[in-house]
Amino acid sequence: MAARAGIVEVVTEILTVYPQAIDHINRKGQNVLHVAIMHRQYKVYDKLKDKDEAKRLVRGIDNHGCTILHRAADTKFYHGGTRPTPALKLQQEFIWFEQVKAQMPPHFIMHINRKGKTADQLFKDMHREQLKAAQHWVKNTSQSCSTVAVLVATVVFTAAYTAPGGFLQTDGRPILLDKPLYSFFTVMDVAGLASSLTSVVVFLSILTSSLEFGDFHHRLPRNLSLGFTFLFFSVTSTMLTFTATILLLVHLQTKWTASLTYAATFLPIGVFALFQFPLYYQYFMAAVKSILDFLRKNLPGNWDFLEIKDD
Structure with missing residues (x-):
């Protein structure tokens, strides 16, 4: 819930008191990186990506066969970003997608979800409008x-x-x-x-x-x-x-x-x-x-x- 809402202080306090919480998986098979990335919580992601435990979280695949890169391409919970114009909003999405891709193992980038799409294909489909x-x-x-x-x-x-x-x-x-x-x-x-x-x-x-x-x-x-x-x-x-x-x-x-x-x-x-x-x-x-x-x-x-x- 803290990762979904983007409350960095709560995320930090939970991981300080109980570090094992970073391995928690919800009912959809998503770890905390899936949730933070899907909801565009940039600060939470920056807080988590530098942790040693995050190296195994980036390999997580949820119940829909989606990696964290698929969730970076998904716009289901996207609310317009923080940039002022449509061109900059799209650029922000590109930069966000590339930042997540940089953390992925190379062979995970071409992973196909249950709908038969790679993360790159999903990004183009979800951002056409x-x-x-x-x-x-x-x-x-x-x-x-x-x-x-x-x-x-x-x-x-x-x-x-x-x-x-x-x-x-x-x-x-x-x-x-x-x-x-x-x-x-x-x-x-x-x-x-x-x-x-x-x-x-x-x-x-x-x-x-x-x-x-x-x-x-x-x-x-x-x-x-x-x-x-x-x-x-x-x-x-x-x-x-x-x-x-x-x-x-x-x-x-x-x-x-x-x-x-x-x-x-x-x-x-x-x-x-x-x-x-x-x-x-x-x-x-x-x-x-x-x-x-x-x-x-x-x-x-x-x-x-x-x-x-x-x-």
Whole structure:
């Protein structure tokens, strides 16, 4: 009951007072790992998997012929996870499944239950509706972000040919070219154009991808993180370009007018960051975790200190 409810303190106290309780089997032939994994009790699983006794529990097979990996694929008691979007929810399920698989003996991974399914086959069957929801969300989000990125690119591209103050009639040079802020205006304009077009390319690559199960494990969250990063930077660069234009054209004589201008400039950036940062943070951490997992698996030496725990 404690493992099913996810009460780590009770599980710890029971195992401290009576360690033999870890071998308890319920009427369905399930041990404590079956129950904790089936009910997505991540903290209980983390508490139990490092115990020496857990090495024999991972070999347990219940009355339905299911290993603990089958229970990690089962969504009967799945209630949506802890991530905010369908794509991240599916990724969390992938990571959970792979964590359990890493604890399994290799020959148990291909074990077939009484319905004739391996754990991998069961995972795909049980997550098909979740995959459809994640595909729909990714397509809509990528299309919307691509539209915004194209609009930003159009604005900054137009600004490059309408220099603040106009051009000289003699040689066509910008009138305010010698002003220090004009260089800042140019740099921000180019940065906004480059980042917005890069964001478009990233989101188009997402739209043209197959969006299959494997894509949601690492590649799609990483690409979405890159797309959101470039889009946020393009919006920021566009507002800074607008600021430089205002300061070049309007000579602000008082501090309060300058402060008001700065506040108006950074208001859209602040609102954008306020509403989008939680989502961006989730995808950024997912991308960082995938990179660190790659380093841990492919570089020699002990890189366990790079591990980031899931919620």
